[in-house]
Amino acid sequence: MTTIREQGGRLAALMPYDCWALLKGVQVGRVAWSRPQGPAVVPVNLTLLDGALWLRTSPGSELVREALDRPISIEVDEVDVATRSGWSVLVLGTAELVMSEDVPEHLHVLDVWPSGPHVAYVRVSPTQLTGRRLGAATHP
Template identity: 45%
Template structure:
């Protein structure tokens, strides 16, 4: 049984981060609520330097996550190859009546409230698999 060699961590440029964000349909939005940090998976779209999504006007996200700083993370992991990438968007989450680019939510029920996360910072990292020539 051979041991897996560690991969190399590479910092991604901003454009590559946006391209990777566009490549995935689901991410996680995180905020600090009154009972601690909350992380919720959501489907989303990218719109002109922002992440847009829809939720119920009465959801925990609508009550606690709007009009505050949030984190939004998307990733892809290949467990077999020990590789993957992760992108983090940090910014203010606001209500957006014009979130026409927000995708139709995957869950049932009325998700009529559009939200927009204007990116204040975008960062990403890629874990490249170990090279075969390593011994």
């Protein structure tokens, strides 16, 4: 058998208040939706605005074709390899396509890194927020 090192960091659940705070200023997360062969998990640019997460995609993207008006998840995390610590937040909600006339004017903060016609605005209003934080390991 392999050697198991048990001196790891403590994993603690985050309260929703803390999850909201961590989502503020987020630029990148991963959107996931179920498929028969296993969930799709795709990095996307995100922004938190008025209690919802927004993203922009192409009208022909897999997200638009497969995931609209269905339960999806958005995962955001931060990992520090040096201290072996980090946190993650998982947002459950439904991906809703928002018509351009209903997109808030101040959503210009939502920059999308890849080029392309990202004219489809998707809003995810969280129905559940969970998260966990991993403290740095204590060395024996």
